Amino acid sequence: MHSEYQHLIDLSDYPVSWWKKVVELGEEIRNDPSKFAHECDGKVMATLFYEPSTRTQMSFQTAMIRLGGKIIGFDNPANSSVSKGETIKDTTKIVSNYADVLVMRHPIAGASKAASLTADCPVINAGDGGHLHPTQTLTDLLTLKIEKKTLSGLTVGMCGDLINGRTVHSLCKALSMFSNNKFIFISTPELRMPAYIKDIIKANGSTFEEVNTLEEAIGSLDVLYMTRIQQERFASKEEYLAQKNTYVLDRKKMQLAKPDMIVMHPLPRVDEITVDVDDDKRAMYFTQAKYGVFVRMALILTILREKKSSETLKGKVYSGVRCSNPRCITNHEEYLPKSFLSSGDETLLECEYCDERKLI
Numbered sequence: 386m387h388s389e390y391q392h393l394i395d396l397s398d399y400p401v402s403w404w405k406k407v408v409e410l411g412e413e414i415r416n417d418p419s420k421f422a423h424e425c426d427g428k429v430m431a432t433l434f435y436e437p438s439t440r441t442q443m444s445f446q447t448a449m450i451r452l453g454g455k456i457i458g459f460d461n462p463a464n465s466s467v468s469k470g471e472t473i474k475d476t477t478k479i480v481s482n483y484a485d486v487l488v489m490r491h492p493i494a495g496a497s498k499a500a501s502l503t504a505d506c507p508v509i510n511a512g513d514g515g516h517l518h519p520t521q522t523l524t525d526l527l528t529l530k531i532e533k534k535t536l537s538g539l540t541v542g543m544c545g546d547l548i549n550g551r552t553v554h555s556l557c558k559a560l561s562m563f564s565n566n567k568f569i570f571i572s573t574p575e576l577r578m579p580a581y582i583k584d585i586i587k588a589n590g591s592t593f594e595e596v597n598t599l600e601e602a603i604g605s606l607d608v609l610y611m612t613r614i615q616q617e618r619f620a621s622k623e624e625y626l627a628q629k630n631t632y633v634l635d636r637k638k639m640q641l642a643k644p645d646m647i648v649m650h651p652l653p654r655v656d657e658i659t660v661d662v663d664d665d666k667r668a669m670y671f672t673q674a675k676y677g678v679f680v681r682m683a684l685i686l687t688i689l690r691e692k693k694s695s696e697t698l699k700g701k702v703y704s705g706v707r708c709s710n711p712r713c714i715t716n717h718e719e720y721l722p723k724s725f726l727s728s729g730d731e732t733l734l735e736c737e738y739c740d741e742r743k744l745i
């Protein structure tokens with residue numbers, strides 16, 4: 386299936402050279418934002434946020450305003466026709482005729498991809514459930530480029546809710562495309578990185594190990610990426626409470642880290658980094674959030690300038706087969722065409738919306 390518009394649903398839909406170009410433009414904008422102040426005069430961006438957000442939504446809005454454009458949208462679907470039962474297809478079809486670019490966050494995996502099938506303007510995925518968060522990854526790449534001066538040869542620790550953290554999924558996919566990056570996944574057995582991400586890392590020639598404690602990894606890291614335990618993605622409160630407070634980065638643990646290690650976090654923080662770490666010069670999370678505006682300016686500009694078409698669905702429909710992930714958009718919006726990819730072995734299918742695997 387094709388769309389005549391250029392969407393950003395997953396960074397893997399683009400070559401690495403494209404991401405580099407966006408990040409480099411982000412750096413150029415950071416160095417002199419005033420040069421870009423009228424690039425989007427007369428343009429409108431819609432932000433459709435079906436799930437709470439502070440940084441992603443406001444940094445996108447700030448980005449468009451700083452480019453000279455205007456913004457429309459909602460941050461509480463209860464105030465829109467979504468509350469009357471309107472489908473993603475109808476809402477995005479309408480709004481994409483009002484705006485030049487649409488930014489969407491949704492609690493269900495694959496929602497932005499679903500929107501991109503029928504929208505009449507480019508769609509940017511601002512987070513789809515526990516699945517992906519490509520624009521946080523662009524923010525993270527810009528942060529690494531500026532603060533570590535490289536995107537290669539890094540030992541990156543990722544800590545916390547690795548199963549539900551869309552930020553770490555997208556970041557692993559991206560960093561494994563650069564040479565000699567090594568990942569150390571720090572989590573409880575229940576919150577390990579999904580198998581499909583680990584397979585992508587291996588296929589890209591990067592390596593990873595899995596450990597249970599921060600102490601055993603922190604001394605070897607160049608980057609420590611902390612994440613929040615995602616309460617809203619657990620099946621029950623009890624399961625969340627069993628994981629809460631497992632990992633807390635404090636000043637004592639920071640003493641075990643290299644003097645040039647940086648601490649990143651997509652934020653919001655709950656209690657996984659103590660407030661006294663904020664004064665450590667290696668704490669980079671607030672700077673990281675600031676860089677998000679520049680890279681989103683670069684992304685909006687790139688998409689509005691390039692105006693390429695996109696291949697929205699590449700997979701096949703298998704008769705009677707549906708995705709087994711209850712949090713996949715195809716199980717919430719029935720009109721969507723099901724679509725699966727197979728890696729040669731036709732008995733193992735991967736849902737193209739949420740990456741859930743299924744044996745048939």
Ligand code: NCD
Binds near residue numbers: 441512551615651652
């Ligand atoms: C993250 C998200 O929404 O996935 N935050 C963000 O976009 N900056 C991480 C989180 O909510 O924990």
